[in-house]
């Protein structure tokens with residue numbers, strides 16, 4: 001469902017073009033979970049943003065559900081992203097003026113896939129069913145990230161892209177949240193590409209892709 005072939009990406013810096021990705025190829029199929037690791041500045045977030053269609057590569061093909069998005073315009077990429085991809089970031093990015101139930105429903109409604117029964121199942125599985133009328137500021141960090149994960153899964157994405165999803169949580173809470181996320185991702189059959197600095201967390205996923213010198217090991 002996600003296929004990258006020879007992706008290249010540079011940024012223009014004070015000293016000219018700085019190559020970050022120098023020919024990255026990667027495939028994430030349904031049900032596959034892949035940890036994207038690499039030193040700070042190695043290009044993990046850059047790669048994840050390209051996969052989400054938030055930015056364009058300089059060269060190479062990037063296929064989502066068989067469609068090459070590397071040459072498409074912003075609105076086409078936004079439509080394809082809404083239909084296919086779920087994003088989970090370190091910052092929970094919940095909508096402060098909406099309660100938990102409305103936050104959970106938000107992306108699914110945008111994607112035209114609101115399914116109240118699935119949302120209710122997710123709320124129970126994520127331990128949020130007693131918190132549905134609370135607002136984000138009334139939740140702990142771990143609870144907020146569980147809402148963010150539920151909001152993503154509620155839209156039934158085929159591919160989930162996660163950037164350090166437990167990076168803002170203490171180790172014990174982060175481990176529990178990751179465990180829940182992995183269990184739910186496995187049940188939905190989605191593919192998962194997750195950036196992490198932690199070899200310990202990377203080991204919980206099915207496969208590891210390590211960025212070094214602009215390429216994947």
Ligand SMILES: Nc1ncnc2c1ncn2[C@@H]1O[C@H](COP(=O)(O)OP(=O)(O)OP(=O)(O)O)[C@@H](O)[C@H]1O
Nearest residue numbers: 011012013020038039040041042043044045046047
């Ligand atoms: N918009 C930008 N303009 C210029 N340079 C950028 C831009 N975004 C990222 N970079 C540079 O590209 C390189 C890769 O950055 P990126 O954020 O992808 O790395 P990362 O592996 O995610 O790092 P970290 O683990 O610290 O979050 C870095 O050298 C960074 O300074």
